[in-house]
Amino acid sequence: MVQEQSALAQTPAPPRKKIVLSGVQPTGVLHIGNYVGALSLWAQQQDEFHNYFMIADMHALTVPENVKAKALRANSRSVAALYIASGIDPEKNVIFRQSSVTAHAYLAWILTCCTPMGWLERMTQFKVKAEQVESIGTGLFTYPALQAADILLYNADYVPVGEDQRQHVELTRDIASRFNHLFGKCFRLPEGLYRTTGARVMGFDDPTAKMSKSLAETQSGHAVNLLDPPNVVKKTIMSAVTDTNNEARFEHASPGVRNLLELYEVLTKQERPQIEAQFHGQGYGSLKAAVVEAVNETLRPIQETYKQITEEPGYLDGLLARGAERAGEVAERTLKRARELTGL
Numbered sequence: 001m002v003q004e005q006s007a008l009a010q011t012p013a014p015p016r017k018k019i020v021l022s023g024v025q026p027t028g029v030l031h032i033g034n035y036v037g038a039l040s041l042w043a044q045q046q047d048e049f050h051n052y053f054m055i056a057d058m059h060a061l062t063v064p065e066n067v068k069a070k071a072l073r074a075n076s077r078s079v080a081a082l083y084i085a086s087g088i089d090p091e092k093n094v095i096f097r098q099s100s101v102t103a104h105a106y107l108a109w110i111l112t113c114c115t116p117m118g119w120l121e122r123m124t125q126f127k128v129k130a131e132q133v134e135s136i137g138t139g140l141f142t143y144p145a146l147q148a149a150d151i152l153l154y155n156a157d158y159v160p161v162g163e164d165q166r167q168h169v170e171l172t173r174d175i176a177s178r179f180n181h182l183f184g185k186c187f188r189l190p191e192g193l194y195r196t197t198g199a200r201v202m203g204f205d206d207p208t209a210k211m212s213k214s215l216a217e218t219q220s221g222h223a224v225n226l227l228d229p230p231n232v233v234k235k236t237i238m239s240a241v242t243d244t245n246n247e248a249r250f251e252h253a254s255p256g257v258r259n260l261l262e263l264y265e266v267l268t269k270q271e272r273p274q275i276e277a278q279f280h281g282q283g284y285g286s287l288k289a290a291v292v293e294a295v296n297e298t299l300r301p302i303q304e305t306y307k308q309i310t311e312e313p314g315y316l317d318g319l320l321a322r323g324a325e326r327a328g329e330v331a332e333r334t335l336k337r338a339r340e341l342t343g344l
């Protein structure tokens with residue numbers, strides 16, 4: 001007995017499971033870019049990490065002119081259903097709505113006070129979005145401080161996101177360092193996780209613009225949404241902008257063709273030489289038809305699970321309530337320490 005105990009004492013503790021936090025704004029139907037750049041990456045790595053997947057509904061308020069309460073609530077539930085339909089196990093991972101955990105708003109204020117204006121003025125997403133809206137709300141400007149709060153409350157090691165969020169993750173590190181320096185060690189500095197291929201899916205109608213929910217709403221043919229039926233997927237992808245050559249090699253292709261090749265690569269997990277051998281010199285019709293098939297194969301199970309989940313009364317509400325409780329416990333602990341350190 002005594003011997004067993006000492007053997008136990010010598011066994012090194014298992015390494016801590018690293019923590020992941022990420023989220024998507026519920027501002028419209030998610031598109032294949034969100035799936036490839038974020039959701040599929042989360043699902044793929046879920047067993048390796050302890051995960052918090054958030055529905056960033058407070059971020060959706062940054063352009064209040066576009067918000068209708070009923071639609072925001074419905075979109076939030078729809079995004080939660082799409083997380084699960086994309087393969088994220090709701091039993092093993094914490095799925096929650098940002099606005100259900102009030103610590104996000106509280107810590108966001110503390111972090112806003114620690115963020116120099118100049119840092120926020122450099123944010124590319126702010127500059128782009130500010131051009132798209134009639135009146136620029138202060139929240140649109142301070143949005144990265146709220147995002148920093150989202151990440152730091154859970155002591156996340158990793159933040160798996162698309163390439164467009166790289167600047168926000170790096171800013172989060174800067175804000176965390178500044179707080180730690182001013183008030184004492186409180187936050188772990190997180191790192192972004194990005195796909196090597198697929199971190200920036202471009203619009204099918206304009207391969208120089210990142211596929212985005214807002215452009216998808218105003219430009220038909222821009223994006224494939226995760227709930228699009230197969231004939232709509234076909235129409236969108238068959239009309240994708242390409243060029244007049246026959247160049248289907250990754251390094252030489254024009255942006256529109258490269259976008260299709262990369263999408264095909266990520267969805268089918270095939271090697272580049274194999275893909276090039278299949279499509280180079282063929283005319284783009286066969287590449288497009290193959291991408292249509294790969295996208296529809298990916299979307300079919302997602303749409304089936306989505307339908308089941310959304311038809312089950314009370315399921316999502318129960319899940320989100322449990323998620324909020326689990327996330328809230330962790331977030332409150334971090335907030336308590338930040339309050340102690342700042343004297344609040």
Ligand code: ADP
Nearest residue numbers: 025033034037038161162199200201211212213
């Ligand atoms: P959108 O810009 O379409 O409104 P979000 O800003 O809510 O989408 O992004 C949610 C997640 O999806 C983030 O991790 C973001 O980096 C990722 N993402 C968004 N658009 C793309 C894209 N075109 N390609 C790859 N990832 C993307």
Ligand code: TRP
Nearest residue numbers: 021022023024025056059147150
């Ligand atoms: N800002 C992110 C986007 O527009 C969404 C988001 C909010 C997020 N909070 C986050 C992503 C925290 C990662 C971590 O896509």
